[in-house]
Amino acid sequence: MKRQKTNGFPELERLDFDWDDSAEIPPATELILKDADRVLQAYWDQWNKKPIEQYVACDFRDVWRALAKLTASKLAKGNTFCEWGCGFGIVTGLASQLGWDAIGIEAESFLVDQANRFLIRNQLKGEILHGNFLPRGSERLADAQSNHASLFHQVENAYEQHDLELDDYALVFAYPWPGEHPFLEDVFRHYAGDGALLLMFLGPYEIELFRKIA
């Protein structure tokens, strides 16, 4: 376990978290993933008509494997799940299929619409919120010179619109832009509840798990 530098604030510990990149995916989940593949292929085929610069998809199959392992591990303090920047809602949907009470927050209205369609088509329970996943005031944690992608969305705060708090969530999933993960870790460290988990997809085969400790 590695601890982050904290300057007297609550800490984040990186957990040793081995997930199996060859774990078999159940047929019912594979059907959902095939639908995700179709949606993504159609999107990339049309990308020049509706470019969303910030959208890049994680590896949904590996994220499912990590989520399934985490779900079975009982490491989380509850079953509430929040995806920061949920794009097409695929990971939010997979989390709800695994039994999490899942929401996904997304700034781009086109993606919010696509995510809702994905959940309905696959009869998944997750909920998609249109808004900003950064808690109010958390922007101050970014370096003055930083141009993190997540800072540029002019949308209402998602939590405030729905009377929610980030510390309602036992597990947050994020796929940050390159270089942005220390900022998102800091936001999580300041605003998540004690014992909450942060699962991050950082690139192929690179999925990390952190826990906030008081």
Ligand SMILES: C[S@@+](CC[C@H](N)C(=O)[O-])C[C@H]1O[C@@H](n2cnc3c(N)ncnc32)[C@H](O)[C@@H]1O
């Ligand atoms: C790298 S993509 C990841 C999408 C999805 N989580 C996945 O793993 O496939 C980041 C997503 O976060 C959204 N996003 C970035 N900053 C945001 C913010 N502050 N509030 C809400 N959504 C944001 C972008 O529009 C984009 O859809």
